[in-house]
Amino acid sequence: MDVFSSLADGFAVALTWQNLGLALVGCFLGTIIGALPGLGPSNGVAILIPLAFTLGLPATPALILLTSVYYGAMYGGRISSILLNIPGDEPALMTTLDGYPMTKQGRAGEALALSGIASFVGAFFATWGLVFLAPQLVKVALLFGPAEYFALFTLAFATLGGIAARNQAKAVMAAALGLGVAMIGVDHQTGVPRLTFGEIHLYEGIHFLIAIVGLFAISEVFLFLEHANGTAPKASDTKLNRITAPLSMLKKTSGTMARSTVVGFIAGVLPGAGASLGSFVSYTIEKRMADKEGTFGTGDPRGVAAPEAGNNAAAGGALVPMLALGVPGSGTTAVLLAMLMALNITPGPLLFTQQPDVVWGLIAALFIGNIMLLLLNVPMVGLFVRVLQVPTKYLMPAVAMISFVGIYGLSGSTFDLMVMIIFGVAGYLLRKLDVPLVPVILGILLGNEMEKNMRRALTISDGDYSILWGSPMAIGIWCLAILGFIAPLVVGRFFRPKKDATVAP
Amino acid sequence: MSDRVLGGTCLVLALLYILFATQIRVGFISDPMGPKVFPIVIGVALALGSLYVLFRPDPEPLWPAFGRVGEIVLAVLVMVLYTYALPHVGFTISTTFAAGILSWRLGASPLAASIAGVVIAVSIFVIFRTILGLSLALGPMGF
Numbered sequence: 001m002d003v004f005s006s007l008a009d010g011f012a013v014a015l016t017w018q019n020l021g022l023a024l025v026g027c028f029l030g031t032i033i034g035a036l037p038g039l040g041p042s043n044g045v046a047i048l049i050p051l052a053f054t055l056g057l058p059a060t061p062a063l064i065l066l067t068s069v070y071y072g073a074m075y076g077g078r079i080s081s082i083l084l085n086i087p088g089d090e091p092a093l094m095t096t097l098d099g100y101p102m103t104k105q106g107r108a109g110e111a112l113a114l115s116g117i118a119s120f121v122g123a124f125f126a127t128w129g130l131v132f133l134a135p136q137l138v139k140v141a142l143l144f145g146p147a148e149y150f151a152l153f154t155l156a157f158a159t160l161g162g163i164a165a166r167n168q169a170k171a172v173m174a175a176a177l178g179l180g181v182a183m184i185g186v187d188h189q190t191g192v193p194r195l196t197f198g199e200i201h202l203y204e205g206i207h208f209l210i211a212i213v214g215l216f217a218i219s220e221v222f223l224f225l226e227h228a229n230g231t232a233p234k235a236s237d238t239k240l241n242r243i244t245a246p247l248s249m250l251k252k253t254s255g256t257m258a259r260s261t262v263v264g265f266i267a268g269v270l271p272g273a274g275a276s277l278g279s280f281v282s283y284t285i286e287k288r289m290a291d292k293e294g295t296f297g298t299g300d301p302r303g304v305a306a307p308e309a310g311n312n313a314a315a316g317g318a319l320v321p322m323l324a325l326g327v328p329g330s331g332t333t334a335v336l337l338a339m340l341m342a343l344n345i346t347p348g349p350l351l352f353t354q355q356p357d358v359v360w361g362l363i364a365a366l367f368i369g370n371i372m373l374l375l376l377n378v379p380m381v382g383l384f385v386r387v388l389q390v391p392t393k394y395l396m397p398a399v400a401m402i403s404f405v406g407i408y409g410l411s412g413s414t415f416d417l418m419v420m421i422i423f424g425v426a427g428y429l430l431r432k433l434d435v436p437l438v439p440v441i442l443g444i445l446l447g448n449e450m451e452k453n454m455r456r457a458l459t460i461s462d463g464d465y466s467i468l469w470g471s472p473m474a475i476g477i478w479c480l481a482i483l484g485f486i487a488p489l490v491v492g493r494f495f496r497p498k499k500d501a502t503v504a505p
Numbered sequence: 506m507s508d509r510v511l512g513g514t515c516l517v518l519a520l521l522y523i524l525f526a527t528q529i530r531v532g533f534i535s536d537p538m539g540p541k542v543f544p545i546v547i548g549v550a551l552a553l554g555s556l557y558v559l560f561r562p563d564p565e566p567l568w569p570a571f572g573r574v575g576e577i578v579l580a581v582l583v584m585v586l587y588t589y590a591l592p593h594v595g596f597t598i599s600t601t602f603a604a605g606i607l608s609w610r611l612g613a614s615p616l617a618a619s620i621a622g623v624v625i626a627v628s629i630f631v632i633f634r635t636i637l638g639l640s641l642a643l644g645p646m647g648f
Contacts, residue, residue, distance in 0.1 A: 463537030
C-alpha cells in the first residue's frame with residue numbers, strides 16, 4: 001500500500017523533537033484560544049499566521065504549529081459551551097444543548113471528559129478518511145484543466161452561499177466583495193495596474209492576511225464594545241467535580257460516536273459545509289435515531305458525544321477538498337488555506353506529487369496533535385477552565401494589540417495597519433448585517449487563481465467562452481454548483497443551525 | 506432599513522467598480538480575455554445581490570444604543586491614532602495607551618485599565634521582541 005509508505009514518510013518528517021515540541025505548544029495554545037471567550041479557531045489561527053510567518057519558521061514546522069493550534073482550538077471551544085452555555089466557537093453551538101444541562105446536574109466533569117473523548121474519536125477516524133480519500137480525489141483532480149478549475153471555484157462559492165448563508169443574495173454580495181478586493185493590484189498577466197487609483201501601496205494588492213485579521217479579530221473587539229459588561233463568569237460557575245467519564249457512559253455512547261463520525265466526515269467533505277454543519281447534522285440525526293425517551297436536550301451524554309464527534313470529523317473531512325483541490329469549503333479551512341499560501345505552498349493535486357513531504361508531514365502532524373490533545377485535555381481540563389475566567393475587558397485589548405503586532409511584522413507599514421482597521425470596521429458592519437464573512441475571505445484568497453484559470457481557458461480556446469462548459473466534467477461541476485446554490489432554497493432552511501452574530505466564526 | 510442602506514451602498518459601489526474596471530488601460534500585449542472582463546463580472550454579481558437586498562430586505566438587526574456606537578467610533582479613533590503614533594513614539598508607550606484606553610472603555614476601572622495597558626504592552630514586547638525576535642515599531646527611543 002503506497003498510502004501507508006507515504007504516511008510512514010510523513011511521520012518521519014513530523015517526528016523530530018522540534019516538531020513534537022511545536023505540536024505540543026500549538027495544542028496547548030490552541031486549547032487556550034478555543035476556550036477564551038471571543039476567540040475561535042478561525043480568528044485564533046488568523047492572528048497567529050502573521051506571527052508564525054514573521055518568525056521565519058520553515059514550512060513544515062510552521063504548518064505543524066498552526067494545525068495543532070487549529071485542532072486545539074476546536075477542542076477548547078467546547079469548554080465554555082458545556083460550563084457556561086456560551087459556545088466558544090460556532091461548531092460548539094450544538095454542544096450547549098446537552099452539555100449545559102449536564103453541568104446544571106453537577107455532571108460537568110463527565111461532560112467535559114466525554115466530549116474530549118468524542119472529539120478524539122471523530123478527529124482520529126476522520127484523519128484516516130483523509131488519508132484514503134484525498135489521494136483518490138487527487139487522481140481525479142489531475143485530469144482537470146483550467147475550465148474545470150474555474151467551474152470548481154464557482155462551485156465552492158455557490159455551495160458556500162447556498163448552505164452556509166441564510167440569505168443567498170447576501171452570500172453573493174459577500175463573494176463579490178471578496179473577489180473585488182482580490183482584483184486590486186497589478187494584473188499578473190499584462191502588468192497593468194487595476195483599481196489602484198495611483199496608490200503605490202496598492203500595486204502589490206491587499207495581502208489576504210491583513211484582510212483576515214481585520215475581518216475576524218478587529219471586528220470582534222468592536223462587537224465586544226457594544227456591551228459594557230467585560231466581566232468574567234463567577235468562579236462558582238466553573239467548579240468541577242471529577243473529570244472522568246465512566247466506562248458505562250462510553251459504552252452507551254460508542255454507537256453515537258461511530259454514527260456521528262461518519263455523518264460528520266461526509267458533511268465535512270462536501271464543499272461549503274464545514275464543522276458547523278457537521279455538528280448540527282450529527283446532532284439532528286442522532287436525535288431522530290436514538291432519542292426514544294426524549295432525553296435529548298436535558299443532559300443526555302449522547303447529545304454531547306454526537307456534535308463533538310461530528311464537528312471534529314467534519315473538520316478533518318473539510319481538509320480533503322482543501323488539500324486535494326485547493327478549494328476550501330468552510331471558514332476554518334479558508335484560514336488554513338491562507339496559512340498555506342502565506343508559507344508559499346499552493347494546495348492542490350500538484351502538492352501531492354511535488355511536495356509529498358509537506359502533505360504527509362501535515363497529516364502525520366494531525367495524528368500526533370490528536371493524541372496530544374487527548375492526553376492534554378482529559379487531565380488538564382481544570383487548567384483550561386481557569387482560562388475562561390479571563391475577563392474580556394483585559395483580553396480583547398490584548399487580542400487587538402497582538403493583531404497589530406502581527407500585521408506590522410509582515411511589512412512594517414502604517415498603510416497596512418490602516419487597511420486592517422478599515423477591514424475591521426467593514427467586518428463589524430457585515431456581521432451586524434448578517435452578511436457572511438467566509439465568502440469574503442474565500443473571494444480574497446481565491447480571486448486571482450479563479451481569474452487566472454478563466455483567462456487561461458480562454459487563451460486555449462482563443463476567446464471562445466463556450467470552453468468554460470466545454471467538457472463533460474466541467475458541465476458536471478456546473479450542475480453541482482447550480483444545485484448547491486438552489487437546493488437549500490427548495491429543501492428548506494432546516495439544515496441550518498441558528499447563528500448568533502456574537503459567536504466567534 | 507439597514508438592509509436597504511446596505512443594498513443601496515453596495516449598488517453604488519458595484520456601479521463605480523464597473524466604471525473603474527472599464528477604465529483599466531489594456532496594454533499592447535494581452536490575452537484574449539484581458540484584464541477588464543473579470544472585474545466587470547464581479548461588479549455585475551455585486552449589483553445583482555445588492556438589488557435583491559435592496560428590494561427584499563431582511564428584518565432589522567439589533568443595533569447598539571447610540572452611546573455604544575460612540576464607543577466603537579472612539580475605539581476606531583484610538584486604533585488609527587495608535588497606528589500613526591507607533592513609528593514616532595515607539596511600541597511600548599503607544600501600546601500602553603491604546604490597550605489601556607480600550608480596556609477602560611470595555612469596562613475596567615481607570616486604575617485597572619492603566620495597569621492592564623502596561624502589562625499588555627510590556628508582556629507583548631518581552632514575548633515577541635525579546636524572546637521571539639519579531640520586528641516591532643521601536644521609535645526613536647528604541648522600545
